[in-house]
Amino acid sequence: MDEQIITSDYSKSNKKILEVKNITKVYKDRIVLSDISFDVFAGEIFGFLGPNGAGKTTLIRIICGMTPPTSGEIFICGKSVQHNFEKAVINLGAMIENCQVYNYMSGYQNLVYYANLYGKIDHEKIDEIVEMVDMTNRIHDKVRTYSYGMRQRIALAQALLHNPKLLVLDEPTNGLDANGVIELRETLKIFSAKNKIAILVSSHILSEMEQLCNTFAVVNNGHVLEIRSMEEANKKDTDKYISIKVNYPNYASKIIFANLNIMPEIVGSSILIPYNKSTLEEVTKLLHSKNIVIYENKIENKSLEELYLDILKTKK
Amino acid sequence: MKFFRLLKGELDKILMRPILYVITGILVVALVFAFIIYNPAERTDGSITEYDNCQDLTEVYNTFISNINTHGEIVAQQYITNALSKIENTRNNNSSPALTNLSVQMDLVNEQMINYKLFDTPTITPGENDAPADGEYASYETLKTRFNALKNLYESYINQSSSPILVKTETNNQLNQLFLSTQNLLNSINVSSTHTDHANLRATLDTNGNFNNIENLLNTLTLKTVSETELQQLETNVATAQTYLNTLSTNITTLKDSGDVQNIEELKSLVIRYYLVGLNINELVNTATEYYPVLSMTDNTINSYYGYAGTYSYEINEDITYCTFLVENDAVSTDYANVFSATRASNADVNTFDFVYFGLEITSFIIIIFTVVIAAGMLAGEQSNGTLKLLLIRPYSRNKILTSKLLATLIFATIFLIFSTIVLFLIGLFTMGANFTPVLCIFNGLAPFVTSPAVVLLIYLLCLIFKVLMYILLALAISAVFRSNVAAVGISTVLYFLLSIFGTIFAVSYWYGFLPFSNLDLFKYFGGSFIASGNSSPISIIFSSPIFYGGNFLYSALITVGVGLILGICTYWIFKKREIK
Numbered sequence: 001m002d003e004q005i006i007t008s009d010y011s012k013s014n015k016k017i018l019e020v021k022n023i024t025k026v027y028k029d030r031i032v033l034s035d036i037s038f039d040v041f042a043g044e045i046f047g048f049l050g051p052n053g054a055g056k057t058t059l060i061r062i063i064c065g066m067t068p069p070t071s072g073e074i075f076i077c078g079k080s081v082q083h084n085f086e087k088a089v090i091n092l093g094a095m096i097e098n099c100q101v102y103n104y105m106s107g108y109q110n111l112v113y114y115a116n117l118y119g120k121i122d123h124e125k126i127d128e129i130v131e132m133v134d135m136t137n138r139i140h141d142k143v144r145t146y147s148y149g150m151r152q153r154i155a156l157a158q159a160l161l162h163n164p165k166l167l168v169l170d171e172p173t174n175g176l177d178a179n180g181v182i183e184l185r186e187t188l189k190i191f192s193a194k195n196k197i198a199i200l201v202s203s204h205i206l207s208e209m210e211q212l213c214n215t216f217a218v219v220n221n222g223h224v225l226e227i228r229s230m231e232e233a234n235k236k237d238t239d240k241y242i243s244i245k246v247n248y249p250n251y252a253s254k255i256i257f258a259n260l261n262i263m264p265e266i267v268g269s270s271i272l273i274p275y276n277k278s279t280l281e282e283v284t285k286l287l288h289s290k291n292i293v294i295y296e297n298k299i300e301n302k303s304l305e306e307l308y309l310d311i312l313k314t315k316k
Numbered sequence: 317m318k319f320f321r322l323l324k325g326e327l328d329k330i331l332m333r334p335i336l337y338v339i340t341g342i343l344v345v346a347l348v349f350a351f352i353i354y355n356p357a358e359r360t361d362g363s364i365t366e367y368d369n370c371q372d373l374t375e376v377y378n379t380f381i382s383n384i385n386t387h388g389e390i391v392a393q394q395y396i397t398n399a400l401s402k403i404e405n406t407r408n409n410n411s412s413p414a415l416t417n418l419s420v421q422m423d424l425v426n427e428q429m430i431n432y433k434l435f436d437t438p439t440i441t442p443g444e445n446d447a448p449a450d451g452e453y454a455s456y457e458t459l460k461t462r463f464n465a466l467k468n469l470y471e472s473y474i475n476q477s478s479s480p481i482l483v484k485t486e487t488n489n490q491l492n493q494l495f496l497s498t499q500n501l502l503n504s505i506n507v508s509s510t511h512t513d514h515a516n517l518r519a520t521l522d523t524n525g526n527f528n529n530i531e532n533l534l535n536t537l538t539l540k541t542v543s544e545t546e547l548q549q550l551e552t553n554v555a556t557a558q559t560y561l562n563t564l565s566t567n568i569t570t571l572k573d574s575g576d577v578q579n580i581e582e583l584k585s586l587v588i589r590y591y592l593v594g595l596n597i598n599e600l601v602n603t604a605t606e607y608y609p610v611l612s613m614t615d616n617t618i619n620s621y622y623g624y625a626g627t628y629s630y631e632i633n634e635d636i637t638y639c640t641f642l643v644e645n646d647a648v649s650t651d652y653a654n655v656f657s658a659t660r661a662s663n664a665d666v667n668t669f670d671f672v673y674f675g676l677e678i679t680s681f682i683i684i685i686f687t688v689v690i691a692a693g694m695l696a697g698e699q700s701n702g703t704l705k706l707l708l709i710r711p712y713s714r715n716k717i718l719t720s721k722l723l724a725t726l727i728f729a730t731i732f733l734i735f736s737t738i739v740l741f742l743i744g745l746f747t748m749g750a751n752f753t754p755v756l757c758i759f760n761g762l763a764p765f766v767t768s769p770a771v772v773l774l775i776y777l778l779c780l781i782f783k784v785l786m787y788i789l790l791a792l793a794i795s796a797v798f799r800s801n802v803a804a805v806g807i808s809t810v811l812y813f814l815l816s817i818f819g820t821i822f823a824v825s826y827w828y829g830f831l832p833f834s835n836l837d838l839f840k841y842f843g844g845s846f847i848a849s850g851n852s853s854p855i856s857i858i859f860s861s862p863i864f865y866g867g868n869f870l871y872s873a874l875i876t877v878g879v880g881l882i883l884g885i886c887t888y889w890i891f892k893k894r895e896i897k
Contacts, residue, residue, distance in 0.1 A: 066708055086711045100701055100702035101703065102329065105329075113328060113329065118710075158706060
């Protein structure tokens with residue numbers, strides 16, 4: 001398991017915020033989580049990926065102290081959630097699956113209610129958060145009149161109110177429109193950078209995660225298959241490929257296979273070849289020699305989706 | 317400090333719930349309703365109106381004297397004389413040959429009946445005076461004559477055991493049932509006169525389980541008279557009342573002779589009290605024969621009429637304590653203290669305090685139901701609609717969260733109780749005025765204390781808050797177990813309805829006293845006990861939980877606190893272990 005914990009760049013300069021230590025969760029005879037360990041550092045946006053039923057939500061519940069783990073321990077800012085709950089979760093802000101705020105109160109009253117639980121209510125702070133989640137116009141209306149997306153925004157606002165060091169978001173983009181998703185992403189990025197907080201996001205929409213996260217973990221069947229930082233992923237040669245746009249892609253691919261024994265993928269008028277410095281030279285030479293016109297020639301990173309599928313495939 | 321923030325949050329949430337408007341609305345309606353149906357005439361003791369129009373002391377006194385002579389059945393002295401003679405007769409009869417004879421005769425009947433039951437058993441050899449031998453079965457007339465004789469015998473015992481001898485109702489009851497069973501036997505013979513063999517005849521006779529019935533009755537049949545100890549106790553009680561009456565009488569004469577017009581209200585009060593003591597004594601002697609556990613009651617008549625033996629015995633204790641206290645303290649003046657009762661105004665004195673007790677019976681009912689709704693909403697409701705998740709991730713342990721919910725609901729209920737008390741008090745104050753004369757309150761039927769009526773009202777409020785707390789615990793426990801708002805509200809309110817409204821019916825069953833929620837109303841041990849007869853209002857009959865046989869404050873308090881603790885511990889434990897999904 002240890003070799004899977006790849007210390008990301010954040011660990012060098014930043015504080016460890018969340019420590020997940022050997023978490024195992026067994027329901028009757030079903031193992032939902034099996035000995036999971038990883039750390040999340042300040043400033044890190046940690047994406048939690050996995051198919052349905054992989055154990056994402058269970059882990060989030062355990063982190064928030066709503067469900068006790070069968071074994072293992074969670075530390076938030078060094079305080080154990082299991083043994084020192086009150087001290088630990090004071091640094092936690094969370095937006096949990098299917099969570100609801102009180103619909104008979106206005107959005108503002110809800111935020112005041114939650115703020116009160118942490119100490120003196122700072123109305124300026126509330127206004128600031130309300131503006132951040134773009135709810136200024138409707139904040140004094142009753143929550144029951146809100147759309148689903150607006151409720152999500154209020155749920156996000158309540159998680160940010162008390163300056164948490166760790167923000168846990170379970171499927172935060174559910175129900176948000178395209179605009180809302182972009183806004184949320186920007187908000188989180190800014191908030192994370194500004195306040196040096198750690199964010200743990202679980203989602204199944206990989207394209208969103210790709211744009212938001214700087215580290216991601218892939219879980220399946222209760223195991224963490226891989227943890228990678230996006231920067232690191234992009235540095236690895238194996239996660240890159242060469243995309244060459246040519247006039248006769250089918251012909252080109254046959255030539256490449258015949259001469260270099262590499263089977264390229266054809267996407268539209270481009271052929272894709274796994275990245276390798278020498279391959280790039282050889283292929284371009286080969287295509288030139290066969291008089292194939294190269295319109296475009298670039299090295300691309302694999303998308304998160306591809307990486308994810310790769311990981312699921314190879315580590316099953 | 318941190319916990320208070322949580323508590324404040326919970327209270328704020330309650331105050332923002334739309335249901336609050338509903339509660340306030342219904343409460344206002346209830347307050348108005350209480351005012352409309354409050355009938356001072358119904359709340360006064362004894363509804364004696366003869367003195368209402370008397371203008372001076374002499375007139376009151378003359379009316380009083382004429383009542384002594386003309387109101388034969390309600391006159392105190394008459395009751396006391398009757399009681400004493402009844403006691404004396406019983407004492408004589410207890411050792412008289414007549415009663416001994418009765419016992420012997422009953423034993424004889426027992427033997428005969430058992431033989432009749434077994435008349436087809438070969439091991440029994442019928443004697444001359446025993447069951448008919450095989451050959452006699454053909455003669456149905458013989459059998460009928462035998463049964464008829466038995467029936468008449470029972471009937472005569474029943475008549476014999478009534479006044480002036482005190483025979484416990486239990487015995488009367490059994491004799492009555494024997495009489496009925498024998499009647500059944502006779503009826504069976506009439507319809508089966510075509511029988512030719514004795515097996516068939518026996519089967520017909522036993523159609524309704526007659527033989528078993530009779531055997532059971534005979535096995536348990538005992539002649540229960542009032543024992544010498546009980547008689548002595550009765551005598552002491554009657555003597556206390558007699559002393560009290562004499563003192564009252566002296567005071568009445570002194571007041572009349574004083575000629576002071578200022579004293580007219582007090583004189584009226586004293587003569588009415590004189591009458592009430594008589595009523596109490598009558599009740600005391602009549603119910604002396606019903607001092608037996610509710611357990612043994614089987615007869616319908618007793619259930620419907622004498623079903624409150626426990627309450628009676630408790631109230632008689634209360635009355636005796638009250639008489640004894642006043643006599644011992646030489647305090648028969650009405651200025652000294654009004655005798656307190658929550659279910660009727662004291663000494664015809666209707667004032668705002670009485671109105672508050674009357675009104676609170678209605679409003680507390682509504683407040684408890686809504687408190688249950690709110691408590692369930694705070695736990696089961698938040699669990700099912702998902703808001704609990706966002707509360708559990710706050711820096712508060714689950715114990716604190718549950719405690720805050722419990723306290724917030726309790727505070728809410730308390731605020732509403734105090735609110736309705738104040739409103740009722742003000743309504744009563746402006747329409748009837750307040751009477752701050754100290755009241756004589758009898759705790760647990762035994763311990764008298766004189767205190768301000770405001771203090772008693774405070775005790776009442778505390779008892780109500782205690783009651784509310786138990787229902788909150790119940791609602792929270794059900795919420796924690798079922799996680800369903802509907803179940804929590806449903807089960808708690810149904811229990812509350814059942815135990816409030818049908819408490820008067822259940823009270824006759826022996827298991828009633830074991831029910832934790834029949835012990836909830838502690839105020840009945842402070843003079844708020846239920847009165848089965850007299851002029852209690854329909855409201856108090858419906859909403860009061862009667863004192864069951866042998867009930868006392870400590871028992872009720874311990875049972876309720878015990879059950880409350882169990883409910884509480886279970887709720888905290890379940891809630892702490894609960895995995896929130």
